Amino acid sequence: MRRSLAAALACSYVVLLAILAVNAAVSLRNASDLVARDTAMRHGLDVELALADLRRSLQEAENGWRGYLLTGDRAFAQPGDVLLERAQTDARSIRKWSAGDPVQTARAASLVESTDDLVRLLDSSLSPHHGVAPRVPWRRALVPERRCEDRLRDLSAQMTADQERSVAALAQAADTSAATTRQRALAAAWCGAVAVTAGYLLLRALLVDRGRAERKIRRLNEELEQRVIERTARLAAANRELEAFSYAVSHDLRAPLRHIAGFAELLKKRAASTLDGATARYVDNIIRAAQHAGRLVDDVLEFGRLGRSELRDAEVDLNDVVSGVRAQLAAETEHRDIEWSIARLPAVRGDATMLRRAWQNLLSNAVKYTRGREHTEIEISCRPVGGEMIFAVADNGAGFDMAYADKLFGVFERVHRSDEFEGTGIGLAHVKRIMERHGGRVWAEGALDRGATFYFTLPCSRCKEIEDVRSAAHSACG
Amino acid sequence: MSDLRRILLVDDSAQDVELALAAFEENGLSDRVVVARDGQEALDYLYRSGKYADREEELPAVVLLDIKMPKIDGLEVLRRLKSDPDMQALPVVMLTSSREEVDLVESYNTGSNAYVVKPVDFNEFVESMKEIGIFWAMVNEPPYIQG
Numbered sequence: 206m207r208r209s210l211a212a213a214l215a216c217s218y219v220v221l222l223a224i225l226a227v228n229a230a231v232s233l234r235n236a237s238d239l240v241a242r243d244t245a246m247r248h249g250l251d252v253e254l255a256l257a258d259l260r261r262s263l264q265e266a267e268n269g270w271r272g273y274l275l276t277g278d279r280a281f282a283q284p285g286d287v288l289l290e291r292a293q294t295d296a297r298s299i300r301k302w303s304a305g306d307p308v309q310t311a312r313a314a315s316l317v318e319s320t321d322d323l324v325r326l327l328d329s330s331l332s333p334h335h336g337v338a339p340r341v342p343w344r345r346a347l348v349p350e351r352r353c354e355d356r357l358r359d360l361s362a363q364m365t366a367d368q369e370r371s372v373a374a375l376a377q378a379a380d381t382s383a384a385t386t387r388q389r390a391l392a393a394a395w396c397g398a399v400a401v402t403a404g405y406l407l408l409r410a411l412l413v414d415r416g417r418a419e420r421k422i423r424r425l426n427e428e429l430e431q432r433v434i435e436r437t438a439r440l441a442a443a444n445r446e447l448e449a450f451s452y453a454v455s456h457d458l459r460a461p462l463r464h465i466a467g468f469a470e471l472l473k474k475r476a477a478s479t480l481d482g483a484t485a486r487y488v489d490n491i492i493r494a495a496q497h498a499g500r501l502v503d504d505v506l507e508f509g510r511l512g513r514s515e516l517r518d519a520e521v522d523l524n525d526v527v528s529g530v531r532a533q534l535a536a537e538t539e540h541r542d543i544e545w546s547i548a549r550l551p552a553v554r555g556d557a558t559m560l561r562r563a564w565q566n567l568l569s570n571a572v573k574y575t576r577g578r579e580h581t582e583i584e585i586s587c588r589p590v591g592g593e594m595i596f597a598v599a600d601n602g603a604g605f606d607m608a609y610a611d612k613l614f615g616v617f618e619r620v621h622r623s624d625e626f627e628g629t630g631i632g633l634a635h636v637k638r639i640m641e642r643h644g645g646r647v648w649a650e651g652a653l654d655r656g657a658t659f660y661f662t663l664p665c666s667r668c669k670e671i672e673d674v675r676s677a678a679h680s681a682c683g
Numbered sequence: 684m685s686d687l688r689r690i691l692l693v694d695d696s697a698q699d700v701e702l703a704l705a706a707f708e709e710n711g712l713s714d715r716v717v718v719a720r721d722g723q724e725a726l727d728y729l730y731r732s733g734k735y736a737d738r739e740e741e742l743p744a745v746v747l748l749d750i751k752m753p754k755i756d757g758l759e760v761l762r763r764l765k766s767d768p769d770m771q772a773l774p775v776v777m778l779t780s781s782r783e784e785v786d787l788v789e790s791y792n793t794g795s796n797a798y799v800v801k802p803v804d805f806n807e808f809v810e811s812m813k814e815i816g817i818f819w820a821m822v823n824e825p826p827y828i829q830g
Binding site for chain 1: 696698699701702705750751779780781782783784785801802803804805806808
């Protein structure tokens with residue numbers, strides 16, 4: 206709808222411009238026509254005047270000659286010379302002014318010729334031979350002259366008549382031209398008015414349309430904002446519910462588990478003597494189950510908390526973190542033969558608690574799953590690749606079947622039986638979440654009974670350069 | 684001084700009380716323990732009101748305070764004690780199931796001396812109670828409170 210309005214508006218403007226252009230062109234042409242006509246008329250009038258002047262000159266000259274012929278007195282002839290000169294000049298002027306009209310031009314040429322002839326004839330006939338006037342009876346005299354005069358008179362008459370006619374025609378043309386011009390001007394004004402009005406109406410329609418569209422957009426925006434507010438409120442409410450849930454779980458779910466574990470222990474202690482192998486095992490199972498449930502609760506709570514919490518960025522020296530975690534694992538590693546190969550790690554920008562948790566999970570896993578080995582090797586390394594720093598924790602432990610590689614990082618997913626290796630199946634899910642929160646990724650490689658390597662990345666933007674990998678970092682992390 | 688320094692255990696759960704007493708018993712601390720079953724009883728004991736109007740012994744060396752209790756909960760008891768100039772020096776250790784940050788922050792901000800999360804593993808719990816009991820009732824010098 207809007208597009209056709211815009212197109213129509215453009216059209217009306219084009220039409221208007223066209224009208225104005227045409228009008229201008231026509232007006233200009235009319236003006237130049239007018240000027241030309243005016244000039245022509247003026248010339249025409251000049252020609253008429255000149256012709257009249259010519260006739261008069263000839264007439265007066267003739268009178269002069271007659272007198273001269275009758276009296277022989279040169280004094281009568283003299284003015285005639287001047288007049289003839291004037292006549293010649295007039296003739297030439299007439300020729301000049303008749304330039305526009307070929308017929309008139311031809312006649313004017315004859316006029317000039319005849320005038321010149323007359324002058325010549327008169328000159329030769331009437332010029333005195335040594336101051337003595339020729340005694341010529343004037344009726345018989347000057348026949349060629351008279352013929353010339355007649356010719357001149359005819360030409361003059363024709364030219365005058367023509368001139369009058371053409372002047373009249375010009376005047377007529379001027380009138381019609383004026384009328385046409387007036388009509389055209391009126392028509393142009395009309396069309397212009399129509400085009401402008403059309404343009405105005407279209408423009409208004411366009412603006413109304415635009416106004417409607419803007420209101421629509423504003424309304425949609427408001428609706429959207431409202432929806433966003435509602436959704437945010439709903440999310441906030443959901444979050445609060447989760448927090449409340451987590452709080453309740455924290456208190457109310459742990460207590461019974463503690464009671465189960467606690468009383469089972471007390472039972473074991475109290476009835477130690479009366480418990481046979483199987484019964485003692487039952488009690489142990491109760492205790493273990495309760496403790497496992499407790500760990501599950503802890504893990505689930507922490508997982509939930511992690512999801513909701515903000516990342517608190519700080520500068521974390523991963524070397525310190527790893528040392529700290531190793532110290533924490535001291536109880537388990539004390540009596541074991543573990544060879545640690547730990548590369549110098551960079552300091553990174555990230556949430557200290559979360560990163561510590563991640564390393565805790567990775568290293569305790571490494572320690573746990575290498576329990577069956579006499580000599581355990583755990584290697585921690587890092588190298589920059591592309592825009593990331595890739596960290597690796599490699600162990601020579603029980604490994605895993607690569608077919609289940611993608612299950613490893615799932616929540617509560619395990620690829621080992623609980624009697625082989627205890628665990629809640631949330632440790633690696635934690636690591637994945639933590640690294641993803643920091644902008645990294647995780648993956649693992651391994652083979653059954655041939656150890657496993659767990660990789661995670663952190664974007665180079667979070668890592669600070671360290672001496673050992675500086676040159677490598679320069680080339681890759683830039 | 685010869686007067687046995689006591690431990691006031693405040694917890695509404697009978698099982699938790701029993702487990703705690705068993706834990707203290709393993710460490711020979713059980714005769715120091717006085718049990719209050721909710722916040723009101725705890726305050727009654729400390730202020731010598733209600734059924735403890737005739738409390739003879741000194742104020743306890745430490746109060747082990749559970750958080751989630753009916754009527755007056757642990758945090759409220761803590762608030763009242765710490766806002767009372769006469770009682771605010773009394774050592775209070777929050778002893779609770781939860782490690783929720785909101786509880787942790789609130790407790791410390793109100794002035795608790797420590798915050799201990801009861802572990803699921805009973806042996807660990809026994810160990811904790813031993814350490815806490817010995818520290819507060821024997822090692823630590825209690826503040827002088829006219830009580």
